[in-house]
Amino acid sequence: MTYGSKALRRAVLRANKMIPEAGLAQLTWGNVSGIDREAGLYLIKPSGVAYDDLTEDHLVPVDLATGKVLAGDLRPSVDSESHRAFYLAWPSIGGVTHTHSTNAVAFAQAGLDIPLLGTTHADTFNGPIPVTRGLTADECATDYELNTGRVIVETIGDDAAAEAMPAALVANHGPFTWGSDPIKSVQHGIICEAVAEMALKTLALNPAAVIPQHLQERHFKRKHGPGAYYGNPKP
């Protein structure tokens, strides 16, 4: 029995291959999933499998309600429970990406949001890309991956906020991004890493750099529509 449509399997495989193509991870430090909400499952990259070796048959089907593997002998990515937390919290998302991309991880390790300093950032994200609080010792000890997902949901907020801000940095860890489908979630990961690098270089040139509110708002609303929620965090 195969799980997930042919289109979903193809999209999740393609999205995972985009991670090394875009230089978002070394070795296997990244993973993408995509959801079939009607079937109540998502497909995720298997743990530890090299991107070059990855095929559609390797993708691991996971039950959305329980987190249990539905078929096959491969283990799902260790981050599966984080992905699942997003799918349960935000009905509008169709794909999740996690990477250890260098510049975004630098902000996560520094405990800093990625500041909104330019239109490249404003086109996609409705404000600074937030870094979460650190997980407590108990959260780390009990279920690190599920609690990682929960702390991101706590940081971002509801479905509308997740659509307007499809990225977050887990303190001392790295970026998670999401979107309406697996490919979009990786594209948001690519943009997250690009604006992290731009911000680092901008602040090195001018620590006082800022972007006028009217410029950032114009660009965000141009892409997301005049009624789009703007301003992060939500009032």
Ligand SMILES: O=C(CO)[C@@H](O)[C@H](O)COP(=O)(O)O
């Ligand atoms: O964030 C982590 C580990 O800190 C993971 O993303 C690993 O870097 C990749 O694990 P698998 O997806 O291969 O299980």
